[in-house]
Amino acid sequence: MRTPRYLVALAYLGVTAAAIVIAFPFVWLVLTALKPYSEIYAYPLLYVPRQVTFEHFQYVLGLNFPRYFANSVIIGSGTALATVAVAMLPAYATTRFRFPGRHGLLLSILISQMFPQIVFVVPLLLTLRRLDLMNTYLGVIVSYLPFTTPIAVWLTRNFFAEVPQEIEEAAAIDGYSRMQAFFKVVLPLTLPGIASVGIYAFLWSWSELMFALSFLTSSDMQTVPVFLTLFVGQYQTRWGPLFAGSVLASVPPIIVFGLLQRQFIRGLTTGSVKG
Known part of the structure; x- marks a missing residue:
């Protein structure tokens, strides 16, 4: 009808x-x-x-905004790559293997998302100081992983679960080891889903303020959200530069979605693979 x-x-x-x-x-x-x-x-x-x-845009660009912008791009891209790299193997293992403590492990991943971000500021601050990673890109990227990886593991599990095991069995008959089958057969089939996980991690790190403000102490290393706080004072907010900076800060997410929207949509609809 x-x-x-x-x-x-x-x-x-x-x-x-x-x-x-x-x-x-x-x-x-x-x-x-x-x-x-x-x-x-x-x-x-x-x-x-x-x-x-365009006076507000000119004012913002004159305050070394490109440096803050580049820092956000580096940290966002690094977080996306690190999140995907860390999440892939645990997601695959919990999908393909049955082992003692598997459900408890998955439950602990969910529980880790229940704690507010501010609870981790002091422990991470002491850890990064001890490892001499304060005011570094690597230190901030590592501090983001406990928040981006758990969700990435759960999302990536769904993508791996939709790949029929018969495909891996056929690869094993052809002489592939488990790892070779993973990287050469399973991984290419789940790339759209993995791309969507990377997009999520990039956007999360792009808009994050608390850790960037706490762990990046010099202006040469700080990110766009930290830069925007310069226009918010105790007694006055400079709306013109704040809005102009926010417009410039929204450009990368728009570009990311524009270029990778097909992969993102395919990642959300992964499950059409038939054995």
Whole structure:
């Protein structure tokens, strides 16, 4: 039976309304970043700038913003790669093997996500100081792994579980070892799902503030979220530069989704492989 046209129209109307609601904060962010201060604080409120200005963007770029931006890219990319590398083998092992304590291990991974991030600041701070990893890219990346890896393990398990074991058995008949079958057969089939896990880890690290502010002590190493806190003071918030910096900071997530959206969608729909 064909769906009635009025239901299709209502569905499109609902999707359009939801898209407008979701997009409005970002549109407002861009419009405010293009307003001079006189229009930002104008009353009654001006939704569309009468006089477009790029002074806030120029001011932000003049404060060594590219350095903060590069730091975020390095830390985000490193976190994504490290998360995928750490999560793959535990996810595969808990999917393919049955061993004592397996369920307890998986449960402990879930429990680790119940603790607030601030609980780990002092222990990680002391650990990074002892390892001489304070104010380094590696130190921050390592501190992010306890938060990105557990979810990555659970997501990656689902992708591995959808790959039929008969494929690995066929690879074993062809002379492949377990590790060779994993890297040459299983891994290529799950790349879309693994890409979605990497995207998640990148975006998590890109927006993280607490650890970056605590473990990166010099401005040459700090990230974009730390940079944006410069415009929020005790008695005044400089909305123009704050919004302009936020617009620039939103560019990498948009690019990542734009370039890898197919892999992300395929990762969410992994399970169509038939044995």
